[in-house]
Amino acid sequence: MSEQLRRAVTLLDELARGEPAQSIRALAETTGLSKSAVQRSLASLVEVGLAEKHHSGAYALGPRTLALGTAYRRRIDLRATAIPVMTRLRDVTGETVGLSTPVGDEILHVEQVESRSELRRTFEIGRPLPLWCGAPSRVVLAARTDDEVRRVAHARDGATLTPAAPPPPDELVRLVERCRADGYAAALGETIAGVNTLAVAVHDAHGDVHATLSVTGPATRWDRAAMTATLPDCRDAARELSRALGASC
Structure with a gap:
């Protein structure tokens, strides 16, 4: 672990267990760090939303700490229920099945069941992805207001990666509308060139999009025809998982 990261984690731990709000001097005294080191680390934490001044x-x-904590709790709650469902869907489709949860203006991959094929695509668990690219992201956006969709489509900031072929803002808005009508989203080579994804929503007891279930594979095999053929299986898997979360679907 780098020294900068170690200092940041130390400060976050102290902010979590100490007073609701603490000064640089107080944090330096309780952590043993110099005031200048505390100030530098806090500036970085504020910049990414993990701390606030x-x-x-x-x-x-x-506020980002709450979002990440919520996502982690969802992962714990979902995993035991999701893995058997995801495994069956993997066996039907032959492709990697992923589970993602929304966190603010990002989506976080929290679990996967990998394809057994030597030629397969897997996810980087725990890495946040922007809502303005990819099939799972569109499933999340489809449940939001038109104003929210347009804001996300045009903002395009804060991404930790550069998608291969993200749709332009106006096209993204159109694709979200199509997702609302169809009840699923498909992305062809958007996040990674040569990789396609089909995604459907997993709802909770309140009818909200709690997570997304996605199937991802190489475009040479996981094309539109394959997606269309197995879409009913994907929807069945999402309904099963939604019912386990208390949804009435």
């Missing part, structure tokens, strides 16, 4: 000059945990 109050008008008083004190610091507290930022």
